[in-house]
Amino acid sequence: MTKLKGEKHALVIIDMLNDFIGEKAALRCENGEKIVPKIREAIDFCHNYGIQVVHVQEAHRKNDADFRVRPVHAIKGTWGSEFIEELQPEEDKGDYVVQKRRHSAFSYTDFDLFLREEKVDTVVLTGVWTNVCVRSTASDALYHGYNVIALSDSTASQDEDMHRGGLRDIGIFGEVMTTDEYMDAAKKKFSQNAQTV
Numbered sequence: 001m002t003k004l005k006g007e008k009h010a011l012v013i014i015d016m017l018n019d020f021i022g023e024k025a026a027l028r029c030e031n032g033e034k035i036v037p038k039i040r041e042a043i044d045f046c047h048n049y050g051i052q053v054v055h056v057q058e059a060h061r062k063n064d065a066d067f068r069v070r071p072v073h074a075i076k077g078t079w080g081s082e083f084i085e086e087l088q089p090e091e092d093k094g095d096y097v098v099q100k101r102r103h104s105a106f107s108y109t110d111f112d113l114f115l116r117e118e119k120v121d122t123v124v125l126t127g128v129w130t131n132v133c134v135r136s137t138a139s140d141a142l143y144h145g146y147n148v149i150a151l152s153d154s155t156a157s158q159d160e161d162m163h164r165g166g167l168r169d170i171g172i173f174g175e176v177m178t179t180d181e182y183m184d185a186a187k188k189k190f191s192q193n194a195q196t197v
Helices: 030-048 111-117 128-142 160-173 179-189
Strands: 008-012 050-059 096-098 123-128 145-156 175-177
Touching: 008 030, 008 128, 030 050, 030 123, 030 145, 050 111, 050 128, 050 145, 050 175, 096 111, 123 128, 145 160, 145 179, 160 175, 160 179, 175 179
Parallel strands: 008 050, 008 123, 050 096, 123 145, 145 175
Antiparallel strands: none
């Protein structure tokens, strides 16, 4: 069984928003729709085992510099920037939301401050796109001194080549595993934190 690094983890769900997921998405990641059930499973698991859940939300300004190279998407306050119905943040369970305007969840946000305040030392990355926002967040996590885990079947890109390329890059400095592999290892590591119902 995989032995997980770190003493306190955070599950990070990156950009599972209306403008990335679904037929009406402005910047649709078609493979992103396939990972929704696995991310939902991971969220429920983390809630049960006392693992912090963080939702990362692109929330651009109307004239954002990002739109010089990509189509307009996820404008703050619009439907496109909202989380998809299946993966809404659950603040009553301690979920935290980080809004960003750049690829990395660490760029010009309070993500690092929040993680340090919560004494998190390991980020477990899910969401879209593996080779862009997930990879950028993974790189910055390493630069900030965090352990990095990416869940291969809870991340996605526009096509498999992009997805595999992103995971290959992350695998140079972090761990890549399936959602089930992570949950099996985390169950053993964090069993004392599990909530009894």
